[in-house]
Amino acid sequence: MSKRTKFFTISNLSDKEGEIKVYGEITKWAWQEYGETNALLFNEELKQLKDVEKIKLRINSPGGSVFEAQTMYNSLKQFAKDNEITVESFIEGVAASAATFLALAGDTVKMGEGCLFM
Template identity: 40%
Template sequence: MEASADGQSADVFLLGEIVPSGWEWDADQSAASFKKDLDALGDVSTINLHINSPGGSVFEGVAIGNMLKQNKAQVN
């Protein structure tokens, strides 16, 4: 995940295949690494989510989706 934050909002770029933890290559993303990056954003009010992924693990994708739903920021 690539993220940039201005204190109020964050642009989050979810790139690469969604894979289980330990299977990441280059731009691949796991739910565990996404949580770490999401927590690093701090207290932002808006997350602008940009996804460019061919897909991958349904279980990891559901976990990422749940993290975004549980986050108090508005996700666009």
């Protein structure tokens, strides 16, 4: 049996810093074995970040469902506000279509050389 993966990971990097990696298509109908997920799964894992002051949001996504991305954006913004967390967005490849919503959840947005924001 192959290991199931999803397009995002949420983890604590240290006592004060968390990281969210969004690497894949955002969809309402999640086929986790193909690297997809939805806002519900994202929100469940977001709540696991404890006692962080900063979240690094790293994105390489072609986009997907605008409604799911908007929900994820609002959840991240509210979580950051409620917990007084700074969010730094980094576009590491592409942030296209609905993935641009997530990038804009950051207090700052940075892009690597040759990356796309569209």
